Amino acid sequence: MPLKESASTHDANLVGILLGSTMDGEFVRDEIAGVHRSYNTDTSNECRASLSSEPIDEEQLHLLQQRELEAVHLAETGHIEQAIAQLTQIIDEYPQYASAYNNRAQAYRLQPSTGNEQLIIDDLDAAIRYADNRQMLGRAHTQKAIVLREMGQNEDEVFYNFSQGAKYGNEIARMAVARENPYAKLCGKMVTEAMRQLRNPAAAGSAKNPQ
Template identity: 40%
Template structure:
């Protein structure tokens, strides 16, 4: 039986683009991946996964043109599989094409029905891009959906973007500060 730490290490190895600490300790990565790949013909799926792996490897090596070439081929072979859009969004973002990345993430969320490993990763990525665009309400909605799918990273982001939580945190900080540093009370004489 594997521990939560073991699953987190495996998550980091098999999904290096996933934020650290984003492994769901209650769901094994194998189950999530199987859920994302249901309904696809096995031979075609194997070919597409190999193209995606080549694309991710090329992107990690800095060759974004090769990465996009491989990911575009994967999308042509299985245009209804969300994972390649999610991965291509990373390459587009690295290329500086935020609009293209957002469009691919929208497709990844739609195709995955906003569920499973790919849906969770796409929601987190889209939330980060929306946050950078100062669209905090939209970003918070994506983070909340990803948090509901088990993303600890998204949960922290959603809390940070919640105006009520921020107000409560600020008030709590002030109260604790006052308790630790009581002011000298002035009495009226």
């Protein structure tokens, strides 16, 4: 039985549509879910920052990271309900652990259409609220922008969250902002028109001086 399309793969396709180009799935996974970077030994301080109100020793932190990684793997292999249950357990034990909210939001997005959009937004808001580092803020804002766009929400709110994602260093958000910035769009139209006139000055002149 084929595996369901992951949320990060879907985001890769969506951003490809937004930006008119394709993107690597592993890159999107890093930037949106933070699966690899969150479990890199160099980011233990980042994880600890999210748990700053609940001191945890190195051994407990390592076990927590492993549990979260297992939950992400469950989601990626189609065991969505188990992944959500495991991430929920982590959140119950460490309610200020931003990464678990961000990953649970992704797991919710892998479910068949069940009208769970508000659960997703609530988790992403919690991830933003509890995040104590730039990478997590970037991931959560970027994922929220993508979800809001899928929901057909106000473009200003979508652009705001992409802008925040870009502000905190998320590469997907930076590319989306460059594409979606209304001033950039206007500038792009002006450049396109200028190039058209350069290629065909006679047509441009006749347009300015109609008979």
